[in-house]
Amino acid sequence: MEPQIRHGCSLLLFIFFIFPFPPSSAQSPDADGYSCTANQTTAPCQAYVFYRATAPDFLDLATIADLFWVSRHEISRPSNISDSNATFPLVSGQPLFIPITCSCNSVNASVSISYANLSYKINSGDSFWLVSTSKFQNLTTFQSVEVVNPTLVPTNLSIGVDVVFPIFCKCPNSTQFKNRVNFMVSYVIHPQDTLFSIASRFGVPTSEITAANRPNPKAFDTIFIPVSRLPNLTQPIVLPPPPEQPPAPAIEGKNRAVTGLAIGMGIAGFLLILMVGLWVCGVGKRRRSEREMKEGIERQKLQEVGIWKGKGKEMEMDLMADVSDCLDKYRVFKIEELNEATNGFHERSLIQGSVYKGSINGVEFAIKKMKWNAYEQLKILQKVNHGNLVKLEGFCVDPDDTTCYLIYEYVENGSLHSWLHGSQKRKLNWRRRLRIAIDVANGLLYVHEHTRPRVVHKDIKSSNILLDASMRAKIANFGLAKSGCNAITMHIVGTQGYIAPEYIADGVVSTKMDIFAFGVVLLELVSGKEAIDEEGRVLWMRASGFSEGKEKEKLDRLKNWIDEALFEQSCPMESVMDVMNVAVSCLQKDPTKRPSMVEVVYALSKSDDAVFDFSDDTLSAPILTAR
Template sequence: MRAKPNHVFYVLLIFLCYSHRSEAQLPSTQGYTCTANQTTTPQPCQTYVFYRAMAPDFLDLASIADLFSVSRLMISKPSNISSPSAPLVPNQPLFVPITCSCNSVNSSMSISYANLSYTIKPADTFYEVSTTHFQNLTTYQSVGVVNPTLVATNLTIGVNVVFPIFCKCPNSTQLQNGVNHLVSYVVQPSDNLSTVASRFGIQTQSIIDVNGNNTRTWDTIFVPVTQLPELTQPTVVPSSSTPEDDDRKGVVTGLAIGLGITGFLLILVFGFWVYREGSLKKRIIMAGDEEKQRSKMNKEVKGNKGLMGMEVSLMADVSDCLDKYRVFGIDELQEATDGFSDSCLIQGSVYKGRIDKEVYAIKKMNWNACEELKILQKVNHGNLVKLEGFCIDSLQANCYLVYEYVDNGSLYSWLHENENEKLSWKTRLRIAIDVANGLQYIHEHTRPRVVHKDIKSSNILLDTNMRARIANFGLAKSGCNAITMHIVGTQGYIAPEYLADGVVSTKMDVFSFGVVLLELISGELAIDEDGNALWASAGKVLEGNDEDKARKLKNWVDKAFFGESCSMETLMNVMTVAVSCVHRDPSKRPNMVDIVYALCKSEDLFHDISDDALSDPAVMGR
């Protein structure tokens, strides 16, 4: 299906824009250009947009939070709303948090905006969503620039579109002057700069200094504030009747009804007393038997209807996958796994099964596979485990995901359970690069970005050539920079900001990858028997002068390297990458692009073994 285009409307709109609004008077409708210079303007930054609740779709915090990919609590607190579940009234003012950064849209242009993903619905257009849903916080021209592969007049329903919400980060001078936020505010027909300044409790000149003195209605301006003003929220008007009046009326009415019912019951009981005594026991027994049968039948019918409804619902949710993946029958999976016997169990709820001479890994799940399916259908990379198909079992209320079978098991088993054969350093570094490439793909080449949320050595599988593939997208989230109250993950790999505040971002995957790197270097578990996290002490290895670092690194690395010729320079470089990945401050962690570059650079050093080679066990002694 395609969203309905309106060509006449677009022609008229463009004519009006160019007839009545000159380029010299207004900022570019494509957005606010910027230069990604961390010295003059620190990037990214958290700021806010001024948003107004509106009927019919955005009169509750849940719908607005979904639109901006944040939690309700993140809106209610700065907006002075007592409860995240409180209803809203039309035009109620809100502060909605966004993450602003300078984004390159082509080789010659960068725009400052918050990256928000929106799924196109019937009758949606770039203009409609920009002006109504996002209330002119962006423009349809800017949406077109940021999504160059999409045709504005021929949008596919269900496609994800990036809507660039205009914003700016305070520069270093503004920060020194106490400006902590530049709030994005859309000028209304009844506004002037004086009224806007009064609303935010600042001087009019402050707004002019940032935006100039030539703003027009529907322009996005940036209001400099040290802290957000306290918004005055509407109150509910109480009923005009008093509690005493209500109580008095209730008593009178209750007495009248009660007396009438009592009299009727007395007559009824007396009239049927003899009849009741003679046949009551027999009727109770018969009615009881009938009721049991009826209840059983109702439960079966309702259960079947419920399961059928669940199946229909799930099939509707994954309808886009039907032509991409094979839909297996439950009988096929039962036969392939010998009835899901323990002898076919690989790990957790994943079974090994052979269907049509092909071996698969079959993951048994409840009815929560929809999100994982939606994410997996968007990704296709050699370092991600490939989904081959799925199966829906409505009778048992189960869903099965069928993956390719990866022969050599998990990295965890090779590092911590295989005592007979240890991975070489070169193999470990190759594995690290494979995992980094897989994460770079889901972080940088999916829209919206995918956060895996459960990177760990047991979720990294090795094929026959010992090349790594990332598995288990059961906790993955499409979209980032959000807050969740439901913390999930594996102890020892969880990023501090996610554990403390529920912050979901690609940097939490970077942290977990850093822990995996530390496992590869040291051969140690991510968390020991005493509950000590491996990453917590890793930074100490890089403290001191070069000689101290080399000595501590030799005590850190896996003893399996003692007989190898691997350069100290390579080990030190990878250790530096790992420590930077597990930095407590997510903004100071590298992104996966930089990590892949640094690790590939290390791999080249195998051709240039230095004199510090760790090939002598005496040198490597602890």
């Protein structure tokens, strides 16, 4: 008995040594995911997952990049793989860092889960459990997939259906952010791992790992590693392909055989070229036939969903062909549903412009009526899915008058423009204005950095920023958006007062024009003034000399800028000054001198921390007072 007792004690000590996680205040997850609250972190944020290349399907960067909806280079750079080796096959078990966008997502009225939502198209033989454990390597659980996809039946999945797989992640909280934790890496524990080996791999103290995670993690649980920068991964040496063997020397006395062989090869080559030409012609005819058949099938499919009504109208056929790619991605509404929801598009249902409010089956939607020019907008909206962007729910096409309707989620509290420049402006305190700025910045960060090719919104302004029931901001109206950067256009569109100088002068389309317009929005949030006044003067021109002079001069200048509604409140002058400095940097006439959205989000988050730490009982920071 005594040896057995000693053996049991040794086993307990061994287990404790492997993962000596003490009880902590970190939230404990269950199989459904890692719970969170929206104000607990700086979410959404940049995060990473630690992933291992696996045979047979995931031994190249391109396949893994497609799985996580990123580019090959977005994996190779943080994973210490040179560009010259990025196209080579990977070694089974080779470690990789993959970037993801992490956020706190509400799954029902009482539960929010921290994850990155990745869309995956179901293949033959797939199940929630198989994809979670094999392809995503336990970075999520099948229970969490079921929670996030409540309308899908796990035992009856259709091939081709899109499923959201919630990849577990975390954003640094304010304390970690102050301790220079820039990223949280999602890491799945393997049976051979120890706390010491994990800490050594990432170069962080074991105490920081335990503090960031629940106690007593098990094998195949996801834990989160707080890092200031990603460690360099040691990658296997990739050997170059073997050199070609030199041709064997000619053997004397066989010249005739060589000559005969050359003539034979020439004849064979001629015949091969002839056969290839005939094959190409046949393939071309077959492809034309297949294309015509496919168009017929698409027309039949459109008839089945009830939106193919006319025949023989060339415009109508082009219109239907345009939207056929979107039929499986969005709900297709019937024009009868929209007419009933808006009482025949009565003016009482009109929100603004050509946007109407309507209720369908008890759910409220914003319905945008437009002539058919929405195909590019639909293509772009298919690529974006973020909490700070207004979500497209579906569309409708009325072929009788070639009108398209885009149906969006209804955002309850209207536009930022109406709050800043209407009668409700006094209700927006400084902290709320700052949170709105951070929300918009995070939305733009996602659009600029996590879409391929990158998307430029081109019409950022306070009237295109909507506020939901919790007063969180969402970017709306991608009608002018452009997929792809550094293009040149002669067709200048946008809203006066927000348009970047280089776009007006040279037609240059880039993410920097969005950053310029965002700088104007920041000026509106600070000053309460419109982007262009009744006399046609633009607001950003008046901020050009703000950063000049001594601190006292800048402080006096700032007091002349501040919205009068803010003087009725107490807020730290340091935070307002920081935001004003960010605005001025975004408004640089030289686009190369403007910050990226990553830098903007970081600067605004620091200012948000200052407001969060500020209280009326602690008057160490300067306070805005009435003039």
